[in-house]
Amino acid sequence: MRATQAENSSLRQSAGERAILEAAAWLFSEIGFDGVSMRSVAEAAGVSKANIYHHFESKEALYLAILHASAAELSALVENLEESSGRFDANISEFSSAHLQHLMDNETTSRLMLREAFSGDEERSRMLVERVVGGTFERMVSIFRAGQEAGELRSDLDPALCATLLMGADVFFFQARGALKHIPQAGFVRRPGRFSEQMIDVMLNGMLSKKQRKGGAQ
Amino acid sequence: MRATQAENSSLRQSAGERAILEAAAWLFSEIGFDGVSMRSVAEAAGVSKANIYHHFESKEALYLAILHASAAELSALVENLEESSGRFDANISEFSSAHLQHLMDNETTSRLMLREAFSGDEERSRMLVERVVGGTFERMVSIFRAGQEAGELRSDLDPALCATLLMGADVFFFQARGALKHIPQAGFVRRPGRFSEQMIDVMLNGMLSKKQRKGGAQ
DNA sequence: CAAAACACTGACCGTCCGGTCGGTCAGTTA
DNA sequence: TAACTGACCGACCGGACGGTCAGTGTTTTG
Numbered sequence: 001m002r003a004t005q006a007e008n009s010s011l012r013q014s015a016g017e018r019a020i021l022e023a024a025a026w027l028f029s030e031i032g033f034d035g036v037s038m039r040s041v042a043e044a045a046g047v048s049k050a051n052i053y054h055h056f057e058s059k060e061a062l063y064l065a066i067l068h069a070s071a072a073e074l075s076a077l078v079e080n081l082e083e084s085s086g087r088f089d090a091n092i093s094e095f096s097s098a099h100l101q102h103l104m105d106n107e108t109t110s111r112l113m114l115r116e117a118f119s120g121d122e123e124r125s126r127m128l129v130e131r132v133v134g135g136t137f138e139r140m141v142s143i144f145r146a147g148q149e150a151g152e153l154r155s156d157l158d159p160a161l162c163a164t165l166l167m168g169a170d171v172f173f174f175q176a177r178g179a180l181k182h183i184p185q186a187g188f189v190r191r192p193g194r195f196s197e198q199m200i201d202v203m204l205n206g207m208l209s210k211k212q213r214k215g216g217a218q
Numbered sequence: 219m220r221a222t223q224a225e226n227s228s229l230r231q232s233a234g235e236r237a238i239l240e241a242a243a244w245l246f247s248e249i250g251f252d253g254v255s256m257r258s259v260a261e262a263a264g265v266s267k268a269n270i271y272h273h274f275e276s277k278e279a280l281y282l283a284i285l286h287a288s289a290a291e292l293s294a295l296v297e298n299l300e301e302s303s304g305r306f307d308a309n310i311s312e313f314s315s316a317h318l319q320h321l322m323d324n325e326t327t328s329r330l331m332l333r334e335a336f337s338g339d340e341e342r343s344r345m346l347v348e349r350v351v352g353g354t355f356e357r358m359v360s361i362f363r364a365g366q367e368a369g370e371l372r373s374d375l376d377p378a379l380c381a382t383l384l385m386g387a388d389v390f391f392f393q394a395r396g397a398l399k400h401i402p403q404a405g406f407v408r409r410p411g412r413f414s415e416q417m418i419d420v421m422l423n424g425m426l427s428k429k430q431r432k433g434g435a436q
Numbered sequence: 437c438a439a440a441a442c443a444c445t446g447a448c449c450g451t452c453c454g455g456t457c458g459g460t461c462a463g464t465t466a
Numbered sequence: 467t468a469a470c471t472g473a474c475c476g477a478c479c480g481g482a483c484g485g486t487c488a489g490t491g492t493t494t495t496g
Contacts, residue, residue, distance in 0.1 A: 016473070016474075017473090032252065032337070034250065034252035034253045035252045037452075038453080038454060038455080047473095047474075048475050049454090049455090050455090050456080050457090050474070050476080051473070051475070053455065053456080054473065054475095055473090058454080059454065059455090117394070118393045125396060125397045125400065126400045128397070129397050129400040129401060133397070134400075134401055137404075138401075138403065157416060157419075158406050158416060159403075160401070160403040160404045161404075161416050161417070164390075164398065164404065165420060168386070168387060168391070168394065169383060169386060171390060172382075172386035172387075172390045173382075173386070176336065176382075179347050179351070180347075182348065182352075183352055183378070185355075185356065185377075186355075186378045186382065187378070188376050188378060188379050188382075195379060198375060198376060198379050202375065202380070202383060202421065202424035202425055204424070205423065205424035205425075206419070206420035206422070206424025207420055207423075207424070232442085235443090255482075255484085256484060256485080257482080257483080265445090266444065266445050266446075267484090267485090268444075268445060268485090268486080268487085269444050269445070271486075272442090272444065276485080277484065277485090
């Protein structure tokens with residue numbers, strides 16, 4: 001009588017459950033955990049409130065189910081970004097632009113994860129980092145470290161710091177673009193590709209060791 | 219009988235009102251608008267709930283009062299950062315490290331403003347940007363533009379994009395440091411000064427025109 | 437020194453919240 | 467056909483929410 005299994009994401013789920021998950025994911029990412037009521041989820045999903053409790057034990061459980069699904073989705077998408085065989089700077093460049101593209105293409109998921117990582121409590125952010133972001137970050141760092149050993153990356157820089165700068169720039173652009181578009185001079189917000197291009201140019205130009213620099217114009 | 223004036227921040231305010239503002243600022247920055255109840259504010263401030271409504275028309279008005287106070291505080295602090303007369307790169311460097319320092323020193327205010335700017339609705343983020351961040355950002359951009367005209371900044375870069383990168387790196391570090399400290403390799407989170415230093419090094423190294431570069435080690 | 441103005445409170449209101457309960461109904465299984 | 471199961475619903479619960487109000491002291495002021 002009570003919902004027991006749940007979160008068996010791959011197992012068949014009823015149309016109602018799918019509708020609930022979809023509606024809730026959107027609402028949570030848009031308004032946040034506190035701001036979303038189970039009534040609003042039910043209404044948006046076109047089901048009764050009681051039906052949600054048939055599928056999920058609590059509001060918390062529903063949120064967690066969505067979080068786990070999002071995390072799995074995210075890390076699956078990131079899986080494809082490594083194992084590039086090109087030059088160091090080309091790898092970095094490719095990763096970074098794909099990373100931003102991914103953020104933009106999966107707005108709901110990304111927003112949810114960022115909300116959780118930045119404003120959640122200690123335990124949740126730790127779990128999130130260890131389960132999802134951590135792997136990506138470590139791969140990124142090892143790419144940087146390899147580049148450093150090959151003499152392409154400046155030896156005086158912290159590889160983890162470099163990775164943070166690169167991924168952070170994407171993340172900041174993603175979450176700040178709504179606010180930035182109210183600033184007249186910041187016309188670049190409407191062209192993420194152009195931002196990504198110039199950002200990577202600046203970063204690589206600043207990070208690569210002297211002999212490796214292609215050096216932007218001028 | 220009804221609260222009317224309010225938000226006359228400089229005029230004398232009762233001990234109760236001050237306690238309310240202080241408690242509410244902390245709670246809002248920590249838990250967010252939805253998560254904070256007027257009862258919790260009253261309890262934290264050591265006053266009755268009704269007393270809050272004596273000083274502020276509504277929860278919304280209380281939030282706005284804190285937001286305005288924070289905004290004023292922020293822009294006052296930023297006011298001192300401009301008008302430097304040194305070299306272009308020294309100005310940028312000084313501004314950026316002071317900016318991060320300011321974020322860290324005013325955690326409550328900063329968190330509140332970021333929350334508002336990033337996850338608030340259209341209208342609020344616009345108001346915030348126009349009233350507070352906009353000015354700082356424009357000053358930053360004009361510094362960059364001047365540097366560009368003087369031939370110190372690469373001419374192929376968008377000045378506003380450069381400003382975004384620099385300020386964004388600080389902001390990202392500020393809000394991500396809680397999550398980053400769960401990543402073993404990211405030991406730099408515990409030394410903001412070191413982060414700031416290397417970040418500015420990379421940025422300037424990537425942004426300055428060739429002849430201007432001092433070039434980090436190696 | 438009275439009166440107006442202000443700071444403040446406890447009790448209360450209607451509403452919405454997360455969650456529960458008894459029950460219906462369509463679809464399997466035996 | 468009878469027993470059972472899972473999807474689903476309307477009505478309801480206690481409690482917390484934002485907000486109100488009549489009233490009590492305290493301070494300022496004409």
